[in-house]
Amino acid sequence: xxxxxxxxxxxxxxxxxxxxxxxxxxxxxxxxxxxxxxxxxxxxxxxxxxxxxxxxxxxxxxxxxxxxxxxxxxxxxxxxxxxxxxxxxxxxxxxxxxxxxxxxxxxxxxxxxxxxxxxxxxxxxxxxxxxxxxxxxxxxxxxxxxxxxxxxxxxxxxxxxxxxxxxxxxxxxxxxxxxxxxxxxxxxxxxxxxxxxxxxxxxxxxxxxxxxxxxxxxxxxxxxxxxxxxxxxxxxxxxxxxxxxxxxxxxxxxxxxxxxxxxxxxxxxxxxxxxxxxxxxxxxxxxxxxxxxxxxxxxxxxxxxxxxxxxxxxxxxxxxxxxxxxxxxxxxxxxxxxxxxxxxxxxxxxxxxxxxxxxxxxxxxxxxxxxxxxxxxxxxxxxxxxxxxxxxxxx
Amino acid sequence: xxxxxxxxxxxxxxxxxxxxxxxxxxxxxxxxxxxxxxxxxxxxxxxxxxxxxxxxxxxxxxxxxxxxxxxxxxxxxxxxxxxxxxxxxxxxxxxxxxxxxxxxxxxxxxxxxxxxxxxxxxxxxxxxxxxxxxxxxxxxxxxxxxxxxxxxxxxxxxxxxxxxxxxxxxxxxxxxxxxxxxxxxxxxxxxxxxxxxxxxxxxxxxxxxxxxxxxxxxxxxxxxxxxxxxxxxxxxxxxxxxxxxxxxxx
Numbered sequence: 001x002x003x004x005x006x007x008x009x010x011x012x013x014x015x016x017x018x019x020x021x022x023x024x025x026x027x028x029x030x031x032x033x034x035x036x037x038x039x040x041x042x043x044x045x046x047x048x049x050x051x052x053x054x055x056x057x058x059x060x061x062x063x064x065x066x067x068x069x070x071x072x073x074x075x076x077x078x079x080x081x082x083x084x085x086x087x088x089x090x091x092x093x094x095x096x097x098x099x100x101x102x103x104x105x106x107x108x109x110x111x112x113x114x115x116x117x118x119x120x121x122x123x124x125x126x127x128x129x130x131x132x133x134x135x136x137x138x139x140x141x142x143x144x145x146x147x148x149x150x151x152x153x154x155x156x157x158x159x160x161x162x163x164x165x166x167x168x169x170x171x172x173x174x175x176x177x178x179x180x181x182x183x184x185x186x187x188x189x190x191x192x193x194x195x196x197x198x199x200x201x202x203x204x205x206x207x208x209x210x211x212x213x214x215x216x217x218x219x220x221x222x223x224x225x226x227x228x229x230x231x232x233x234x235x236x237x238x239x240x241x242x243x244x245x246x247x248x249x250x251x252x253x254x255x256x257x258x259x260x261x262x263x264x265x266x267x268x269x270x271x272x273x274x275x276x277x278x279x280x281x282x283x284x285x286x287x288x289x290x291x292x293x294x295x296x297x298x299x300x301x302x303x304x305x306x307x308x309x310x311x312x313x314x315x316x317x318x319x320x321x322x323x324x325x326x327x328x329x330x331x332x333x334x335x336x337x338x339x340x341x342x343x344x345x346x347x348x349x350x351x352x353x354x355x356x357x358x359x360x361x362x363x364x365x366x367x368x369x370x371x372x373x374x375x376x377x378x379x380x381x382x383x384x385x386x387x388x389x390x391x392x393x394x395x
Numbered sequence: 396x397x398x399x400x401x402x403x404x405x406x407x408x409x410x411x412x413x414x415x416x417x418x419x420x421x422x423x424x425x426x427x428x429x430x431x432x433x434x435x436x437x438x439x440x441x442x443x444x445x446x447x448x449x450x451x452x453x454x455x456x457x458x459x460x461x462x463x464x465x466x467x468x469x470x471x472x473x474x475x476x477x478x479x480x481x482x483x484x485x486x487x488x489x490x491x492x493x494x495x496x497x498x499x500x501x502x503x504x505x506x507x508x509x510x511x512x513x514x515x516x517x518x519x520x521x522x523x524x525x526x527x528x529x530x531x532x533x534x535x536x537x538x539x540x541x542x543x544x545x546x547x548x549x550x551x552x553x554x555x556x557x558x559x560x561x562x563x564x565x566x567x568x569x570x571x572x573x574x575x576x577x578x579x580x581x582x583x584x585x586x587x588x589x590x591x592x593x594x595x596x597x598x599x600x601x602x603x604x605x606x607x608x609x610x611x612x613x614x615x616x617x618x619x620x621x622x623x624x625x626x627x628x629x630x631x632x633x634x635x636x637x638x639x640x641x642x643x644x645x
Contacts, residue, residue, distance in 0.1 A: 024587050060584060084584075
């Protein structure tokens with residue numbers, strides 16, 4: 001079905017996509033038009049994730065879509081994967097976050113660091129949406145400094161015992177399995193960080209919804225407590241070794257976020273244009289005034305730049321040439337750009353812009369979280385600074 | 396069950412169309428082309444029949460330019476088994492020319508059902524399905540909104556003015572289908588990837604001579620700006636006067 005949302009394509013970037021990439025984007029776009037847009041405002045107000053969408057997302061093949069078909073995934077290239085993230089976030093960041101966590105933060109590490117048995121067991125179940133995952137790295141006192149985490153995994157004669165607390169965990173209360181990152185050695189040794197697959201019904205595992213969010217309201221964000229959680233030996237992701245393993249997951253997720261942000265920005269821009277052409281003030285549509293035209297011109301310019309960043313980043317990823325620093329640049333730029341576009345749309349819409357009936361303020365509030373998670377804007381600034389100068393300014 | 400579905404590539408109805416300088420065709424620059432929405436119901440119905448039967452083949456046919464391969468592939472992505480493109484340089488204005496080419500292709504296909512959308516949303520002709528049925532000497536039911544098939548026979552419902560008509564017909568048959576028959580599926584991402592590996596035959600197709608020619612294409616006249624004649628009960632008299640004297644509808 002042809003989608004009703006026509007996107008934003010000022011530079012004919014569609015012409016740089018393959019027929020399959022466009023077909024995939026249009027399918028997800030139609031699905032978001034039909035199933036996300038009509039319900040998301042209400043879920044946002046209620047503070048609930050639309051769980052009823054999970055089976056359809058799985059059937060479309062949205063979970064871990066860039067992982068191999070041998071594990072029940074769609075086996076898409078990374079540009080197609082990015083376009084999926086773009087369209088999901090065009091609906092809502094909470095929906096895109098759900099898919100990012102499931103795919104890039106849980107299925108990806110299982111695929112990358114797991115044993116063949118772990119892959120065979122978990123990936124098809126997760127691709128089909130029967131198993132939902134979450135990624136537990138961040139702790140109450142260790143956000144931008146994940147290497148300092150204090151969750152510990154002690155080896156016993158028949159397995160592992162985990163103790164610690166995690167925070168800001170997307171899907172935490174929904175998940176059936178958590179990828180928990182813990183230190184197996186001394187607390188000052190980030191090299192001893194390992195990933196563990198923890199079924200959430202294991203005794204000692206508890207998750208609690210983090211109430212009071214004014215952002216990402218259509219998303220499950222939870223605290224997790226691990227108290228003497230006993231796991232079998234094979235709960236360990238055998239190839240996860242040191243801080244670089246969770247950081248690789250974050251690179252995979254940030255890649256999708258760079259695309260997602262463009263989706264949110266496109267949703268806002270299209271809303272702004274529609275409003276500017278129809279809202280009459282001082283006897284003519286406000287789009288006829290220079291101040292609003294300046295807003296719209298700025299938005300279109302920045303969105304177009306963001307689209308081209310993503311596309312080239314995706315082509316590099318598909319060629320195996322993408323660096324984490326390039327991902328930092330795209331995540332940093334595009335999320336800040338989308339936040340600006342959402343804010344300017346909110347303002348262009350005047351008083352109407354604060355209503356849930358319009359999308360801008362929901363996207364704006366969401367993007368404030370996206371600005372902060374998966375490496376804050378500032379952390380990415382320092383990653384680029386280090387890349388440029390060779391000097392570490394983190395501490 | 397062997398099912399043929401005939402589909403058409405046409406401009407997306409969201410497109411703002413421009414008329415080409417010749418005054419009788421569309422300017423296709425920047426126009427997005429899609430699968431005719433009514434044909435989506437036909438593809439979906441064919442897939443469901445095949446799935447219910449547990450066996451069979453769904454073959455998609457389209458007469459169109461080389462770019463219609465993409466349209467055929469969107470039907471393959473939904474789940475059709477293979478596609479045939481009757482490739483032409485230009486779309487004929489006369490539905491009978493299209494119908495003759497399709498009928499020639501379909502006649503030896505041994506299909507149990509040949510499905511069409513009830514109309515193409517670009518020309519609104521409702522022609523090609525019934526013409527193909529006639530050329531093949533097959534029964535035809537148009538605008539089908541409900542369908543049951545069993546034991547070599549079909550029962551179809553069509554929405555007619557003020558009611559529902561129920562028709563019985565033997566197979567093979569040609570049906571044109573309406574909205575409401577089903578809810579077309581989204582092509583799954585795996586389906587989209589699989590579509591490019593499915594067989595597609597491309598047959599350059601010489602067109603017969605038609606009797607219908609498009610001589611002009613014009614956009615509907617722009618609506619004139621409305622007029623507010625006044626407010627409150629005082630305006631009623633003026634409104635009635637204008638409806639009578641200016642609009643001449645009272």
